[in-house]
Amino acid sequence: MTVKLPESFFRFAVVGLLVIVAGLIFMLSASDSQAVSLDPQDSALKPLDKPPADQTYIGTKQCSACHFDQFMTWRQTKHAKAFEILPAKYKEDASCLECHVTGHGKPTGYKDASSVGLEGTSCEACHGPGSKHAEISKDFANKKLSEEESVYVRSTIHKMLPDNSCADCHKSKGHIPHPEFDKE
């Protein structure tokens, strides 16, 4: 037995199909002009104009998981010890922490002894906070990156903060004397 469908059904079906096709075309063209996606699976890995601004501080340990060589060299520098060398009575002194820890006074930066991985001039003092960089990088860790992937991942964090962040702390070799303090 054959079921005879009314002609209006076919008209509906054709119109419905057209709507779906038009929708697909729209979605494809929209995704093209959209602000760059943070999804690493995005086939077109367009590098960001600049690293995302709203990143939070995550601390040296997390950075080191992917950048062990840089961690090992940094570990030998005086920057790594900039908090350690503060005499005990200054370890909570905001007027010292300003330059002897990372991100002091910033919402997610160093606060107190519980802020592990932000002591001293750590990674994010020079590269800026890196939470999103770390998140995005997960899919690219432990493998050889293509040129396109490398450029994309690198665009999610600063090679060096754009303002002269060295000078934020290194004023004392210029014209401003280092604050006085008791050595013991």
Ligand code: HEC
């Ligand atoms: C999950 C792994 C992962 C984590 C965590 C991670 N990174 Fe990266 N990072 C990468 C990869 C992958 C690259 C690209 C390397 C390449 O192109 O060979 C990269 C590149 C960089 C670059 C180079 C940027 C440039 O312009 O060339 C810097 C600086 C950097 N990371 C700093 C950090 C800091 C600081 C942290 C911690 C806040 C961090 N990374 C955490 C994986 C990671």
Ligand code: HEC
């Ligand atoms: C404006 C940034 C800044 C502030 C604020 C600051 N320091 Fe420093 N400190 C530095 C820098 C940069 C160095 C590295 C040497 C230099 O350039 O003078 C340093 C070096 C040191 C050293 C090692 C060298 C030495 O002289 O023994 C100690 C200890 C020290 N600071 C303690 C303190 C204490 C304590 C305070 C708070 C009373 C403080 N700093 C406030 C930036 C600062």
Ligand code: HEC
């Ligand atoms: C005092 C500032 C400073 C600190 C602290 C610092 N870096 Fe860097 N880092 C730099 C500068 C400047 C460069 C760029 C060097 C260059 O262009 O060759 C760099 C380059 C890098 C690169 C890119 C290397 C490449 O292949 O191009 C990575 C990754 C990196 N740093 C990770 C780290 C990590 C992880 C830490 C903490 C363990 C850290 N950095 C601490 C200043 C710093």
Ligand code: HEC
């Ligand atoms: C968050 C503050 C801060 C930032 C940012 C910073 N430094 Fe430092 N730097 C320090 C402090 C504090 C010391 C002293 C640490 C110690 O004596 O243990 C130091 C030490 C040094 C030393 C070692 C001096 C010596 O006597 O051996 C050099 C070199 C240096 N910094 C260069 C730089 C450069 C270049 C940059 C930027 C790429 C930079 N620093 C960014 C705070 C900072």
